[in-house]
Amino acid sequence: MVETVQWTEDGVVMIDQTRLPREEVYVTCRDYREVAEAIRSMVVRGAPAIGVSAAMGVALGVLKASEEDLDGQVEVICETLAATRPTAVNLFWAIDRMKRLYASLRHLPLSEIRERMVKEAQQIKQEDIAINQAIGRFGADLVPDGKTVLTHCNAGALATAGYGTALGVIRAAVAAGKRIDVFADETRPFLQGARLTAWELQQDGIPTTLITDNMAGHFLKSGRIGCVVVGADRIAANGDVANKVGTYSVAVLAKENNVPFYVAAPISTLDMTLESGDQIPIEQRSPSEVTHVFGVEVAPPGISVENPAFDVTPSRYVTAIITERGVARPPYTESLRKLVSMPASALP
Amino acid sequence: MVETVQWTEDGVVMIDQTRLPREEVYVTCRDYREVAEAIRSMVVRGAPAIGVSAAMGVALGVLKASEEDLDGQVEVICETLAATRPTAVNLFWAIDRMKRLYASLRHLPLSEIRERMVKEAQQIKQEDIAINQAIGRFGADLVPDGKTVLTHCNAGALATAGYGTALGVIRAAVAAGKRIDVFADETRPFLQGARLTAWELQQDGIPTTLITDNMAGHFLKSGRIGCVVVGADRIAANGDVANKVGTYSVAVLAKENNVPFYVAAPISTLDMTLESGDQIPIEQRSPSEVTHVFGVEVAPPGISVENPAFDVTPSRYVTAIITERGVARPPYTESLRKLVSMPASALP
Numbered sequence: 001m002v003e004t005v006q007w008t009e010d011g012v013v014m015i016d017q018t019r020l021p022r023e024e025v026y027v028t029c030r031d032y033r034e035v036a037e038a039i040r041s042m043v044v045r046g047a048p049a050i051g052v053s054a055a056m057g058v059a060l061g062v063l064k065a066s067e068e069d070l071d072g073q074v075e076v077i078c079e080t081l082a083a084t085r086p087t088a089v090n091l092f093w094a095i096d097r098m099k100r101l102y103a104s105l106r107h108l109p110l111s112e113i114r115e116r117m118v119k120e121a122q123q124i125k126q127e128d129i130a131i132n133q134a135i136g137r138f139g140a141d142l143v144p145d146g147k148t149v150l151t152h153c154n155a156g157a158l159a160t161a162g163y164g165t166a167l168g169v170i171r172a173a174v175a176a177g178k179r180i181d182v183f184a185d186e187t188r189p190f191l192q193g194a195r196l197t198a199w200e201l202q203q204d205g206i207p208t209t210l211i212t213d214n215m216a217g218h219f220l221k222s223g224r225i226g227c228v229v230v231g232a233d234r235i236a237a238n239g240d241v242a243n244k245v246g247t248y249s250v251a252v253l254a255k256e257n258n259v260p261f262y263v264a265a266p267i268s269t270l271d272m273t274l275e276s277g278d279q280i281p282i283e284q285r286s287p288s289e290v291t292h293v294f295g296v297e298v299a300p301p302g303i304s305v306e307n308p309a310f311d312v313t314p315s316r317y318v319t320a321i322i323t324e325r326g327v328a329r330p331p332y333t334e335s336l337r338k339l340v341s342m343p344a345s346a347l348p
Numbered sequence: 349m350v351e352t353v354q355w356t357e358d359g360v361v362m363i364d365q366t367r368l369p370r371e372e373v374y375v376t377c378r379d380y381r382e383v384a385e386a387i388r389s390m391v392v393r394g395a396p397a398i399g400v401s402a403a404m405g406v407a408l409g410v411l412k413a414s415e416e417d418l419d420g421q422v423e424v425i426c427e428t429l430a431a432t433r434p435t436a437v438n439l440f441w442a443i444d445r446m447k448r449l450y451a452s453l454r455h456l457p458l459s460e461i462r463e464r465m466v467k468e469a470q471q472i473k474q475e476d477i478a479i480n481q482a483i484g485r486f487g488a489d490l491v492p493d494g495k496t497v498l499t500h501c502n503a504g505a506l507a508t509a510g511y512g513t514a515l516g517v518i519r520a521a522v523a524a525g526k527r528i529d530v531f532a533d534e535t536r537p538f539l540q541g542a543r544l545t546a547w548e549l550q551q552d553g554i555p556t557t558l559i560t561d562n563m564a565g566h567f568l569k570s571g572r573i574g575c576v577v578v579g580a581d582r583i584a585a586n587g588d589v590a591n592k593v594g595t596y597s598v599a600v601l602a603k604e605n606n607v608p609f610y611v612a613a614p615i616s617t618l619d620m621t622l623e624s625g626d627q628i629p630i631e632q633r634s635p636s637e638v639t640h641v642f643g644v645e646v647a648p649p650g651i652s653v654e655n656p657a658f659d660v661t662p663s664r665y666v667t668a669i670i671t672e673r674g675v676a677r678p679p680y681t682e683s684l685r686k687l688v689s690m691p692a693s694a695l696p
Contacts, residue, residue, distance in 0.1 A: 021648040152562075183654075186638070186647070188536060188560035194639075194647040202648050209652040212536035212638055214500075214561035214594025218659040221596065246562025248569065249601055256600050290534070290560055291542075293641040299534070299542040300369040300550050304557040306531075311566040 002203075004049050004158050005056060007122050012056045014044045017158060021199040022294075032061035032077050039084040039091070042190065046159020047233045047269055048132075051090030052125045054081045058098040059121035063114050070110065074102050086281040087242055087310045088233040093268045094124060128161035131266045134324035135165055136172030139229065139264055142320065142327070143173040143180060147226025148209075150216060150254075152185040153244035154196035155231025155264065165264040166229040167200060169322060174206055181207040183225065185216055187244060189289040189307065213246050217253040228254045232265040232321075239315030239332025240277025245308055251317035260319040267323050272340055277312035285309045350551075352397050352506050353404060355470050360404045362392045365506060369547040370642075380409035380425050387432040387439070390538065394507020395581045395617055396480075399438030400473045402429045406446040407469035411462050418458065422450050434629040435590055435658045436581040441616045442472060476509035479614045482672035483513055484520030487577065487612055490668065490675070491521040491528060495574025496557075498564060498602075500533040501592035502544035503579025503612065513612040514577040515548060517670060522554055529555035531573065533564055535592060537637040537655065561594050565601040576602045580613040580669075587663030587680025588625025593656055599665035608667040615671050620688055625660035633657045 002024070006013045011030040018041065019025050027043050029035040035057030038044050044053045061077030062070075078095050085091060101120050105113045143149060149170055153159075156167035163171065173180055182201055187193035194210055201208040211219065219225055228250055234242040241247070241263050254261040274280060287305035291297060299305075321328040321335075325342050328335035350372070354361045359378040366389065367373050375391050377383040383405030386392050392401045409425030410418075426443050433439060449468050453461045491497060497518055501507075504515035511519060521528055530549055535541035542558055549556040559567065567573055576598055582590040589595070589611050602609040622628060635653035639645060647653075669676040669683075673690050676683035 022645065185562070186536070188534070188562060191646050194651075198651045199648045202651060207652070209654055210638060210647055211654050212561070212593070214533070214536060214597055215654065215656065215659075217597030217600060218593060218656060219654070221659075245560070245566060249562055249565030249597060252565060252604050253597055253600055256604075290558060293646060294644045296642045296644050297370065298539050298641060299558055300547040303542075303546045303550060304555070306557055306559050306563065306567070308563060308566060311563075311569075 002157065004161060005044060005053050005125065007056055007118065012053065012060055014038055014053065016043050017045055017196060018042055020195050029060070031064055032057045033080065035060060036080050036084050039081070046154060047088035047090040047231065048128050048160040048165065048266060049158070050085065050088050051094035051268060052128055052161045054091050055094040055098050055121040055124045057081045058095060059117045062102070062117045067110055071106065085283055087283045089271045090268050097124065125161045128266070129163055131324040132160050132163040132165055132168040135264050135266065135322055136163065136168035138327050139169030139262065139322040140172035140176045140178070142227065142260070142262060142322070143169065143178055144226030145178045145180070148181050148183050148224050150183045150219065150225045150228045150250070151197060152193065152230050152247055152250050153187045154192040154200070156197055156200045158196045158200060159231060165231045165266070167197065169229050169262070169264050170206065171204065180226070181209065183209050183211055183219060185213045185246065185250070186210060187246065188213055192244065216250050220253045220257045220259055225259050227260040227262060229262045229264055232263050232269050233310055234280050235263070235265060235270050235321065236274040236277045236280060237272045237333060237336060238276050239318055239321060239330065239336060241313045241315070241318060242277060242280040242282070242310045243313065245311045248311040248313045251313040255317050261317055262320050262322055263318055264322040267325060267340060270336060270340060272337070277314065280312055282311070283309040350505065352509060353392060353401050353473065355404055355466065360401065360408055362386055362401065364391050365393055365544060366390055368543050377408070379412055380405045381428065383408060384428050384432050387429070394502065395436035395438040395579065396476050396508040396513065396614060397506070398433065398436050399442035399616060400476055400509045402439050403442040403446050403469040403472045405429045406443060407465045410450070410465045415458055419454065422447070433631055435631045437619045438616050445472065473509040476614070477511055479672040480508050480511040480513055480516040483612050483614065483670050484511065484516035486675050487517030487610065487670040488520035488524045488526070490575065490608070490610060490670070491517065491526055492574035493526045493528070496529050496531050496572050498531045498567065498573045498576045498598070499545060500541065500578050500595055500598050501535045502540040502548070504545055504548045506544045506548060507579060513579045513614070515545065517577050517610070517612050518554065519552065529557065531557050531559055531567060533561045533594065533598070534558060535594065536561055540592070564598050568601045568605045568607050573607050575608040575610060577610045577612055580611050580617050581658055582628050583611070583613060583618050583669065584622040584625045584628060585620045585681060585684060586624050587666055587669065587678065587684060589661045589663070589666060590625060590628040590630070590658050591661065593659045596659040596661045599661040603665050609665055610668050610670055611666055612670040615673060615688060618684060618688055620685070625662065628660055630659070631657040
C-alpha cells in the first residue's frame with residue numbers, strides 16, 4: 001500500500017496527490033516551507049493527512065532551526081503552516097499539539113528538543129492509523145450487508161496516515177465479510193473521487209463504480225444505496241459537518257430517500273469551540289480548478305467562477321458520527337461532548 | 349448569434365457542440381445517416397434541437413431518396429433517426445410529424461413531396477424559435493427580480509433552434525428589465541453548462557457564474573438563488589420530468605430550501621401516453637464520457653462506471669411547468685391535459 005506521508009532522513013516525503021492516478025510520483029519536502037506549500041497546493045490533502053503533515057512540518061522546522069531565538073522561529077514555523085488552509089481543523093489541532101510539546105521542552109538542549117519533536121510527529125502518524133482502524137471497527141456494524149455504499153471525495157488511506165476514515169469503515173465492513181460494493185462520486189473540481197478513491201479501492205480489490213457527482217441523487221432514489229459514508233474537515237459542537245463541497249447535497253438527498261448518512265472522523269476533527277457550522281471558515285480556491293481539468297480548458301475564457309472547497313451539512317441530516325471512541329447520535333451537543341471528555345483509558 | 353441547425357443547399361449544417369467553446373466548427377450532414385450520427389454523438393443535443401435536426405434528417409433522406417419503394421425508404425430513414433437517442437420525446441414527435449405529412453403526400457409526384465417535406469422541416473425550426481419566445485414571455489414573470497437564477501445543463505439557443513427554453517426564460521426576464529444573474533452548473537460528464545450555457549450567456553452579456561454540480565446545494569442553501577429554471581427531455585402526463593442527469597438533485601435541494609423550481613419546455617416535450625416518469629426510458633451512455641475529459645483520462649484505467657444521461661424528477665418537486673401555451677401548476681395531470689388540448693387559435 002502507498003504511504004501518504006513519511007518521515008525520512010531527506011525530509012517529509014509525500015505521494016503527489018495532484019498527479020494520481022496518472023503518475024505515482026513522490027515529493028520530498030526538505031524544509032517546513034515546502035511542507036506548507038505541499039499542503040496549500042494539495043500535493044497532500046484530507047483533514048487527517050494535513051494534520052500529520054503539519055506536525056512533521058513543525059518537526060522539520062525545528063530540526064533545521066538555529067539556536068538563536070528558537071521561540072521566535074517556532075512561532076513563524078507554526079504560523080506559516082497554519083496559514084495554508086483554513087477549513088480542516090486537524091491542521092490547527094496538530095500544530096497546537098506540537099506547540100504545546102515545544103513549550104514543555106524549551107528549557108532542554110536543542111538536540112533533545114529536536115529528537116522529541118520528530119518523535120512526536122511520527123507518533124501522531126502512528127496514532128492516526130490506529131484511530132482509523134478503531135473508526136472502521138465501530139463503523140463496520142452500521143454498513144448494511146448486500147448493498148452499495150456511496151462515498152464522496154476521498155476519505156481514504158490517502159486522506160490520512162493510512163487505512164482511511166470513511167474508506168476505513170468500508171475496508172472494515174469488507175474485512176468483516178459484508179458483501180458490499182462502493183459508488184464513488186468523482187468529486188469535482190479536484191476529482192478526489194475519480195482519481196484517489198477509485199484508485200485506492202481498485203488496488204484493494206473492493207468493487208467500485210465511478211459516477212459523476214450529479215448522479216448521486218438518481219442512485220439514492222433507486223434504492224440500491226444502503227448507506228452513505230463520508231469524512232469530515234471540521235465538526236462543530238452541535239454536529240454540523242464541514243466537508244468537501246457536495247457533501248451537503250448528498251446528505252439532503254440521502255435523507256429525502258431514507259438512506260442513512262454517516263460521517264467518519266477522528267475526535268481531532270471536532271471543534272468544540274464552535275457552537276454551529278455557520279462559524280466554520282470555508283476556503284475559496286482558485287477558479288482555474290473549475291475551468292481547467294489537468295490543464296485542459298473546459299469553459300470559455302473570462303467566465304466568472306465560484307469555488308468554495310467545502311460546504312456545511314447541518315446535523316439534522318447526519319444519522320451518526322463515527323469516531324475512534326464510539327458512535328455519536330443526535331442530539332449531538334450531548335453525544336459529542338461525552339465522547340470528547342472520555343478518559344484516554346476508555347479508548348479501544 | 350450562432351445557428352444551432354441550418355438547412356442549406358449542401359445539407360444540414362450544425363455547429364459542433366462537442367467542440368465548443370474551444371472551437372467554433374460547423375459540420376455539414378450530407379445525408380440522413382450523417383444527421384443520425386450527429387445526434388447520436390451529440391454534435392447536436394438538447395431535446396428541441398434534436399427534434400428539428402431529425403425533421404431535417406427526414407427531409408434530407410426524402411430529398412436524396414430514389415423513386416423506387418419510397419414508402420420503404422421513408423420507413424428506414426425514420427427508423428434510423430428514431431434509434432439515435434431514447435429519452436428526448438421531441439425526436440419522436442418530430443419524426444412522427446414528418447411521417448404523417450409524408451403519408452398525406454405520398455400520392456403526389458416525388459418532386460412535390462420533396463419540396464413539401466423540406467418546407468415542413470424548415471417550418472418546424474421556425475415554430476421552435478417562436479415557441480421559445482412564447483415560453484420566455486410566460487416565464488419571465490416568474491423570475492424574482494434582484495436575485496440569481498440557477499440552471500442545469502444547457503437549455504439554451506444551442507439546445508433549440510434558437511433563443512432557448514430555460515435560457516429563453518432568462519433572456520426574456522433580462523429583456524423585461526429584471527436585474528438578475530445566472531449560476532450555471534457545469535453539468536458533468538458532458539459539461540454542457542461549462543461549455544455551452546456559460547458561452548451562450550457570456551456572448552449575450554448576461555452575468556454568469558460557473559459552478560460545479562456539487563456546489564448547487566451550497567448556493568441554494570445560501571439564499572442568493574431566487575429560482576431554478578431547467579429544460580426537459582420528456583414530461584409524463586403526471587408532470588414527472590426527465591431531464592439531464594443531476595436535475596433531480598437540484599430539484600430536491602431547491603425544495604429543501606424553499607426555492608421555486610421551474611421547468612421550461614415546449615408542448616412537444618409532453619408525452620401524454622406515459623402515466624408517470626417511471627416509464628421514461630433512460631439512456632445509458634459510454635463510460636468514457638465520465639473517465640475522460642476532452643481526451644484526458646481522469647480516473648484509473650479499468651474502473652467501472654455508470655453513466656445514465658438523464659434522471660427523472662417527480663412532479664412533487666416541480667413548482668411549475670412553463671410552456672408556449674401558458675404555465676402549468678399542480679395537479680399536473682389536469683393542468684397539462686388542459687394545455688395539450690388547447691386549440692391552436694389560443695396560441696400566443
